[in-house]
Amino acid sequence: MDIIVCIKQVPDTTEVKINPETNTLIREGVPSIINPFDENAVEAALVLKEKHGGKVTVITMGPPQAAEALKATIAMGADEMVLVSDRAFAGSDTWATSYTLSQAIKKLGNFDLILCGKQAIDGDTAQVGPGIAEWLGIPQVTFAVKLEADPANKKVKVERMLEEINEIVEAPFPCVVTAVKQMNIPRLPSLKGMMRAKKAEVKILSAQDIEADPKNLGLNGSPTSVVRIFTPPPRGGGEVLTGEAGEIVGKLIGKIKDRKII
Amino acid sequence: MLDYLLTEEQIMVRDLARKVAREKALPKRAEWDETGEFPWEALKAFSDADLCGLYIPEELGGFGQSVFNFCLATEEISRVCGGVGVTFAASALGSTPILLFGTDEQKKKYMPPIAKGTKLAAFGLTEANAGSDAAGIETVAKKDGDYFIINGTKQWITNGGEAETYTVIAMTDKSKGPRGATAFIVEKGTPGFTFGKKENKMGIRCSATRELVFQDCKVHKSQVLGREGMGFIVAMKTLDLTRPGIGAQAVGIAQGALDEAIKYARERVQFGKPISSLQAIQHMLADMATSVEAARALVYATARMIDAGHKDYTLPASEAKLFASDTAMKVTIDAIQVLGGYGYMKEYPVEKMARDAKITQIYEGTNQIQRNQIGLALIKESAQKK
Numbered sequence: 001m002d003i004i005v006c007i008k009q010v011p012d013t014t015e016v017k018i019n020p021e022t023n024t025l026i027r028e029g030v031p032s033i034i035n036p037f038d039e040n041a042v043e044a045a046l047v048l049k050e051k052h053g054g055k056v057t058v059i060t061m062g063p064p065q066a067a068e069a070l071k072a073t074i075a076m077g078a079d080e081m082v083l084v085s086d087r088a089f090a091g092s093d094t095w096a097t098s099y100t101l102s103q104a105i106k107k108l109g110n111f112d113l114i115l116c117g118k119q120a121i122d123g124d125t126a127q128v129g130p131g132i133a134e135w136l137g138i139p140q141v142t143f144a145v146k147l148e149a150d151p152a153n154k155k156v157k158v159e160r161m162l163e164e165i166n167e168i169v170e171a172p173f174p175c176v177v178t179a180v181k182q183m184n185i186p187r188l189p190s191l192k193g194m195m196r197a198k199k200a201e202v203k204i205l206s207a208q209d210i211e212a213d214p215k216n217l218g219l220n221g222s223p224t225s226v227v228r229i230f231t232p233p234p235r236g237g238g239e240v241l242t243g244e245a246g247e248i249v250g251k252l253i254g255k256i257k258d259r260k261i262i
Numbered sequence: 263m264l265d266y267l268l269t270e271e272q273i274m275v276r277d278l279a280r281k282v283a284r285e286k287a288l289p290k291r292a293e294w295d296e297t298g299e300f301p302w303e304a305l306k307a308f309s310d311a312d313l314c315g316l317y318i319p320e321e322l323g324g325f326g327q328s329v330f331n332f333c334l335a336t337e338e339i340s341r342v343c344g345g346v347g348v349t350f351a352a353s354a355l356g357s358t359p360i361l362l363f364g365t366d367e368q369k370k371k372y373m374p375p376i377a378k379g380t381k382l383a384a385f386g387l388t389e390a391n392a393g394s395d396a397a398g399i400e401t402v403a404k405k406d407g408d409y410f411i412i413n414g415t416k417q418w419i420t421n422g423g424e425a426e427t428y429t430v431i432a433m434t435d436k437s438k439g440p441r442g443a444t445a446f447i448v449e450k451g452t453p454g455f456t457f458g459k460k461e462n463k464m465g466i467r468c469s470a471t472r473e474l475v476f477q478d479c480k481v482h483k484s485q486v487l488g489r490e491g492m493g494f495i496v497a498m499k500t501l502d503l504t505r506p507g508i509g510a511q512a513v514g515i516a517q518g519a520l521d522e523a524i525k526y527a528r529e530r531v532q533f534g535k536p537i538s539s540l541q542a543i544q545h546m547l548a549d550m551a552t553s554v555e556a557a558r559a560l561v562y563a564t565a566r567m568i569d570a571g572h573k574d575y576t577l578p579a580s581e582a583k584l585f586a587s588d589t590a591m592k593v594t595i596d597a598i599q600v601l602g603g604y605g606y607m608k609e610y611p612v613e614k615m616a617r618d619a620k621i622t623q624i625y626e627g628t629n630q631i632q633r634n635q636i637g638l639a640l641i642k643e644s645a646q647k648k
Contacts, residue, residue, distance in 0.1 A: 188282055191312035191325055194274050 001054040001112040001151045001173075003045040005078070006101055006132065007038035009062055009069035010122045034069045037117025039076075039186035040179040044147050045115050046077045047184070052151050055079045057108065061089060061100055067202045074197035075189030081200065082108065086207040091219030094123075098131025100217060103210040105136065112173040113156065118143055118180050126178075133176035140176040141169055145183050264555055266562055268334075275316065275331045279338035282311045283346070291343040294468035295614050298460065300424055301346045301468045308339075308350060309379025317354050318361065322369055323377035329503070330565040333510035337558075340514025341521070344618025345468035347514055349382075351507045352420035352469070355626070356383030358500045359429040359445055363488035368447060372427050384421035386430040386448075386474050387497050389414070394631050396431075396497065397440050401476060403432035408483050410434070410446065412454070412476040420625075422472030423457040426450045429500075430474065431493045443493030447485045454479030465617030501626055503568065505579040509561035512586035512622040516554045519590075519597035519615045523547060526601050526610075537600075546600055550593045557586040577639040584632040587622035594619040 011030040019026050034042075045056045058073040060066050061084040070081035084104045092100060105114065114133075119126035126142070133140035145166065146159035154173040159166050161180050171177075189197075207217060215221055241248045256262050268276065286307040294301055308314055317332040318324025325331065332354060340347030357376045360368055360383075375381040392398035401414025412432050419428075428448045435442035448455055458473025488496050524547060527538035537543045564578040594616035598605035605612045623629045 188285065188307065188311055189278065190310060191275065191278060193312075194278065195271075198270070198274075 001048060001052050001149060002110060003048060003054065003056050004105055004108065004111045004114045005038070005041050005045045005056060005058045005073070006114065006116045006129070007042065007058055007060045007069060007073065008035045008117075008120045008122075008128075009033070009060065009066040010035045010120055013121050032065070032069065034072055035117050035120045035122075036186075037119060037121070037179055037181060039117075040181060040183045041115040041117050042073050042076055042078060043184045043186040044144075044177075044179055045113075046187070048113070048147070048149050049077075052149060054112075054151075057082060057111075059084065059101065059104060059108070061085070061092070061097060061104070070202060071197040071200065072189065074200045075193035076187055077190075077193055080203065082203045082205060084205045084210065086217075088207040088212075088214065088217045091222060092217065093222035093224045094125050094127035094131055095223055096217055096221040098128045099135055099221070100207075100210070100212060101128070102132045102135035103212045104205050105132065107205065107210050112151070112154070113149065114138075114174065114176045116176065116178045118178045129176055129178040136174075136176075138175050139171045140178070141171050142178045143180050144177045145180050147177060147179075147183070264559065266559075272331060272334060275313070275325075276334045276338055278311055279308075279313055279335035280341075282307050282313065283339045283342040287339065287343045287346045291346070291468075292608070292611070292614070294343070294345060296467075298462070298467045300470050301343075301349060302424075304339075304343075304346045305349065305379060305382070308335075314350075314353065314379030315377030317358070318373055318377040322361075323374035325377075329506060329568045330562065333506055333561060333565045336507050336510040337514035337517070337561075340511040340618075341518040342514075343468070344511065344515045344615065344621075345466040347511045348420060348466050348621075349424075349469045351504070351511060352384060353382045353425065354507060355500065355504045356385040356421065356425060356427065356429055358503055359385070359487050359496050360427075360447060362499055362503070363445065363492070363496050364447075367484075368487070372447065376427065381427060382421050382425035383427040383429070384419050384425035384474075385500065386416040386419050386422075386428055388417050388419070390417050394628055396494070399431060399433055399443060401430070401432040402436070403434050403444060403446065403481075405434065406480075409480050410444075410483065410486075412446070412448070412479040412481060414476050415458075416474040416476075418461065418471050419474050421470055422474055423460065424470045428455075428474065429487060429496075430476075431497050432476075434490050434493075438491065440494045441491050443497075444490045445487035445493045445496035446481055447487060448476075448479065448481055452479055452481060464620060465614070466621055467617075502576050502579050505583045505626060506561050506565045506568065508622055508626045509557065509564070509579075509582035509586035512583075512590035512619065513554065513558045513561055515615055515619045515622065516550075516557065516586070516590040516593040519594040519612050519619075520547070520550050520554055522610070522612050522615075523550065523597040523600040526604070530601075530604075543600060546596055550596050553589045554593060557582075557589040560585055577636060577643075580627070580632040580635040580639070583622075583626065584629050584636070587619070587629060590619040590622050591616070 009032050011027050012033045015030050017026045049056050056078045057080045058078045059082040116129035130140050141158045143160045144158045145161040148157045157170050159168050241251050287304040313335050315324030319327040336351050360372050376383050403410040403412045430446050430448050434444040454477050456475045461471040527543050530537045560582045564582040597612040604610050
């Protein structure tokens with residue numbers, strides 16, 4: 001089966017600092033890594049390839065230096081890498097990013113499955129994976145903790161990790177599946193893989209190559225913009241009422257009335 | 263740190279070994295030290311990372327027959343855990359006789375799984391009464407038609423019981439003295455070949471050290487390495503070639519202890535400031551760092567000399583092993599001193615490092631034997647000049 005994995009190069013948040021004036025990440029001098037959830041997606045793809053054969057193509061949208069992240073996935077065992085890179089993509093929000101990636105995926109042609117990490121650790125939106133599915137008009141299964149493929153019947157069986165319960169769903173090929181951290185432990189690179197990565201060629205696709213509509217690209221093509229980034233104050237601790245049952249109910253109703261809820 | 267002008271490939275080997283060791287061995291080293299559990303988990307990770315065949319040619323499944331690359335990886339692994347480091351390196355010791363003296367057939371049969379890391383090797387020379395005096399070997403191999411019947415016991419064999427492939431030195435003709443020894447490849451599972459209990463050691467505790475027990479163990483003559491009577495040459499050439507690896511282990515252990523000492527000195531506050539600001543501590547760290555770098559330089563230079571094809575490297579190989587292991591002992595003990603009472607506690611890793619360091623002064627030729635070798639080599643060199 002042919003699998004496309006979408007990854008993102010992100011700053012290593014264990015090393016990142018916040019600018020106290022602007023409340024944004026200081027990215028300068030911070031090493032870049034593959035978004036950890038995306039590594040889970042790559043691992044899942046490699047496991048499926050080992051079991052069912054086929055090809056794993058890893059794709060990212062980003063500046064030229066994002067090729068390093070792609071090469072790290074070749075060192076893990078991925079087969080091909082595609083860098084979607086163009087100045088026109090700068091400033092993309094999740095809508096424009098998922099549009100751009102979906103155009104590149106259309107250009108790449110046949111695939112059975114698209115895997116993404118559930119979200120990136122820098123933006124934390126969890127929107128790009130589902131966005132790609134929408135642009136391509138194919139099913140999406142998010143928060144996968146287990147993934148089995150049935151290439152003969154062209155479908156996947158996915159266990160989704162939800163807040164309270166896990167849910168098992170099936171989806172037909174082709175579809176988008178997003179991975180959670182608990183899905184697997186991503187493998188380390190191998191020496192032979194690293195040698196292969198060193199020599200491997202990065203296929204670069206520009207805005208023109210993917211036949212993108214310029215009005216959907218980059219900052220101008222992004223319907224959302226970040227107004228402010230802040231950490232919401234933690235929810236204050238609740239108040240514990242004590243006493244006899246009747247007494248507690250009385251106090252509770254008093255408090256609800258005080259707040260004019262009833 | 264000194265710039266050793268490593269190639270891109272060498273940097274790759276070093277960084278990958280470091281990454282795998284830190285991710286797979288670091289979280290477990292204290293537990294493995296306590297329980298003595300064999301570090302299969304770490305070995306599997308080295309295998310997956312293609313790090314097991316660095317000293318083996320590509321046509322036998324390795325990564326290019328480089329003593330230098332092997333030393334880089336051994337150093338990085340030992341920097342995290344001396345026990346895992348020796349387990350990794352002992353497979354090279356056990357398989358080097360096959361690489362050096364094996365027939366094409368023997369190499370093709372035994373080397374690829376060792377290069378892949380799916381099988382381990384071990385080297386059986388030492389006996390209860392034959393340590394530094396290897397000529398005292400009592401294990402015998404008696405010829406019987408196309409077979410040899412081996413009887414005797416090898417002692418303190420690293421990877422014993424865990425390895426699949428053993429190279430064993432036994433006497434085929436005692437009357438010839440050292441010229442009467444022969445090297446054999448013996449596979450685990452051969453009838454008459456069993457193992458003693460796992461030894462309870464001071465350091466490198468997760469590594470497996472066992473007796474190899476031979477009771478009428480029948481091996482075919484095709485398992486002879488080199489020729490009959492060449493056993494000591496096989497052993498000595500092997501030890502010459504693997505000695506820089508012991509040096510690399512020692513450098514790794516010492517560097518690990520130095521890392522811990524510097525980190526602790528910067529965190530520990532006494533007299534209102536970190537102890538790293540005290541000259542007494544700075545001087546200790548300076549001496550430790552200088553010795554470690556000197557030991558590393560000696561090990562690297564020797565490994566490069568071997569890879570460049572020099573034939574006579576007994577002298578530098580002995581010097582590298584001697585200096586690096588003495589350095590490891592001193593630096594790990596000094597690291598304990600820098601950490602003070604904390605260094606003496608098992609919650610901190612430096613006491614383990616000192617226990618691990620001690621063996622590097624003993625095995626693969628005690629440091630006294632190394633000094634003998636160096637002394638002899640000096641006299642020989644001087645005599646040849648005249």
